[in-house]
Amino acid sequence: MWRVFFTSAVVAVVVRSAMNWCDSGKCGHFGAGGFIIWDISGGQEDYSYQELLPVAIIGVIGGLLGALFNQLTLYITKWRRTYLHKKGKRVQIFEACLISLITSTVSFVLPLLRKCSPCPELETNSGIQCPHPPGTDGNFVNFYCSKDNEYNDLATIFFNSQDDAIRNLFSAKTFHEYSAQSLITFLVMFYSLAVVTFGTAVPAGQFVPGIMIGSTYGRLVGMSVVKFYKKLNVDEGTYALLGAASFLGGSMRMTVSLCVIMVEITNNLQLLPLIMLVLLISKAVGDFFNEGLYEEQARLKGIPLLDSRPKQVMRNMNAKDACKNQKVVCLPRVSRVVDIVSVLQSNKHNGFPIVERGQNGESLVIGLILRSHLLVLLQSKVDFQNTPFPCGPGILNRHNFSDFVKPASSKGKSIDDIHLTDEELGLYLDLAPFLNPSPYIVPEDMSLAKVYNLFRQLGLRHIFVVPRPSRVVGLITRKDLLLEEDGNTATTELQSTSVRSILSTSCKLSFSLLRRNAQN
């Protein structure tokens, strides 16, 4: 955490220095711009308890619209995956072009249909001009209005970069800039476009469109608040901000992080309590209908995301119940290559327990080997041996640590890609040097809720379910883990890892491999 923290601090300082340097005009086109900060200073600095009702309403709207957004995007993504994207990559490109065409048309044509409005009287020291001069960005876009003191309110949102549109929606002291009709038109169109665009082949982002949608209905609510609570010092821009928070909360369902983001991008701490309330209400309303946007999409992709808490039903299940549908496939320590290949072909398990005969003839689970590591070993072939006995020392010198690392951008190897001759299939492979010697284990009758917590907290991928142990070798408490730097090291040095004593034959274990395995 403190590394992230340190990096952020350095980034902030460097960016600030670079911006200062660029302010002198030495950076050409990079000189303009800066942080995306939608400053709402100059607007509302305080709030009264009467405003809690409209704030709650914004939260509820955000929850409803956010949940609807998640549901619609889920349906469309499913439909895309099932029908559209099977027809090849050209369809994806065509789809993206079509949507961009629709977006452009709508953005240009809709404002043309609106009538121009006369400019309101503005405070001279607010820095806002109506209409703003050509070539600059800002509120009150003239668009094709004929008269000099007129502006088109729909073009002020549509015909702008999204950054500027948000800045205009958030802007303070610009009462009655937008008509309710324009805002509703924009909301409907933009919401539909956002739903359709999400999941196309274009990396369009979800954050800024979300703020756009939210700030539109937020400003709508703000306009009615201004109308009904005339005595209060209320600003429409503040409500646009709360609306943005509510839609993001209703769609993404994050609370604390979104709150920090909203405070950061508006540079305003005063409205923190209202933002918190709005986020919580919208999250609560949204959770009533479905899960967050990212959870839904990740689930659709088949990523096994675990909720933060085990399901209620897990309290009455135990570890054995969770794995009773699948048969465990074990491998002996020294396996025939043909056996390994047939095991890998016959199932899709990602990890296999390795079993060995102990000194007294009883079987002993000596560790877990990953499918991906087996595939690497089968492909490299250097470890194949003629005898079914444990290998000699030095086997690890043949491998590089990096051989076992899965490339980030590949789908991983498959057993079908590996071709072995009949001669090779008859050879043996000693798996001991490559296994994870101590995966986490749970007794078979442990509550599944406890197993679940183990998975979640430690970020595991495999757990061995073992029979109830017959005896307890030791009992570790917290105090046993408080090794004195000076005290216990003497006894420590003498200890060798008894992993070695169990795999007592001769294979030297590479610590780097062990450590990698230890991460499971």
Added chain:
Amino acid sequence: MWRVFFTSAVVAVVVRSAMNWCDSGKCGHFGAGGFIIWDISGGQEDYSYQELLPVAIIGVIGGLLGALFNQLTLYITKWRRTYLHKKGKRVQIFEACLISLITSTVSFVLPLLRKCSPCPELETNSGIQCPHPPGTDGNFVNFYCSKDNEYNDLATIFFNSQDDAIRNLFSAKTFHEYSAQSLITFLVMFYSLAVVTFGTAVPAGQFVPGIMIGSTYGRLVGMSVVKFYKKLNVDEGTYALLGAASFLGGSMRMTVSLCVIMVEITNNLQLLPLIMLVLLISKAVGDFFNEGLYEEQARLKGIPLLDSRPKQVMRNMNAKDACKNQKVVCLPRVSRVVDIVSVLQSNKHNGFPIVERGQNGESLVIGLILRSHLLVLLQSKVDFQNTPFPCGPGILNRHNFSDFVKPASSKGKSIDDIHLTDEELGLYLDLAPFLNPSPYIVPEDMSLAKVYNLFRQLGLRHIFVVPRPSRVVGLITRKDLLLEEDGNTATTELQSTSVRSILSTSCKLSFSLLRRNAQN
């Protein structure tokens, strides 16, 4: 987390409403005041890269002074505990009185020794008056200065509430308010007093004094920055804020939380990067010497705090090594009372494995019982039975869940407090209904670093070290834990916890107890 978040939001809104209501004067003495916010607006809004050097210096000073503070308080607390507090509670009261007397004397006498300074010229619209009128709080305290336009700079810090003193130190646009001599005098005196006061019988707090110390030397550095970088728009108050952050960082060693607190209490986001840098530097410098204040004190109290990472040496140790100094004391499922008493008297273990003969005569570990639960059972006596056979049903009706809860304010029961007759000692006790049927287990040769992570992440108190398992019953992966709400529940309902099948005799397990145990 979201509960805390929601509570904070509600608190903020309620306090704000109450404050609004009190502003109308309806609350009497409660009307004054508000949030403790040391507003630094009006001061520095920006920073340049030349300021990074003085900021780094502040960080280093904070780290050094913070580490020294931790070390000194550690020594003094040790000394107090060994010599002073053994002499009775009167000594503690006397000590507190003595320190308060010294503090008062120093606060009053030291300013008297300083000469009065003439008031500087202040901007008329800054709202600061020199000296401030009697009966009000603020900068430029007149104290016993004879002339009307003079003030005593040491009294401005010393002879004020700590809140106001900090506000004065943070205040912007008050250049040359303090002389370096006064600040150094204050720093030395206040630092010594803070060291001596920490750990007395008075709840004095550590946060506000820390800010006082830090802002003093911060302002000292700020004064020299103002002197050396004359061209920059630098404010002494900003450096006082950074100094405060650095001392807290150097002493408490928190980064993110302190950063949030500093931003909150100053209501200023602009200086966030500098605060982050200062916190990190002071933490890094402090960590070079010792641990944080709270860690040191907790360790002194014997609380087994675990660091966030396992020690390097643990990588080469295994689970068995950690518990080899202690013999595990097991209890049979149905134990004689006299045996339980002698086990509890003979050692200080807090948990005991329970062992039972299985159906085939082999021994089986059926769970863990806590010392505290055993003591409750021994004290209540209602479960004592005549026969050495497992108990009948209904035993749990004799107990209330709350019987097993340790009162928050007690030291817990001791075996010496429980008196049993010879007759009672001869009876038996079936422990099965009261044990934790599935504590976490690790194989004896698991790397101690992995065990450590298990402890830390799950917040455990006991772990069973068991022999390497002989077979794997099942293998759980993440996908097995993604129960479909509709799919798998059918199979689930049919399962009974096989804990019951193991304790197959007749005792019904109370789920409330089980769940409590499950939290270990």
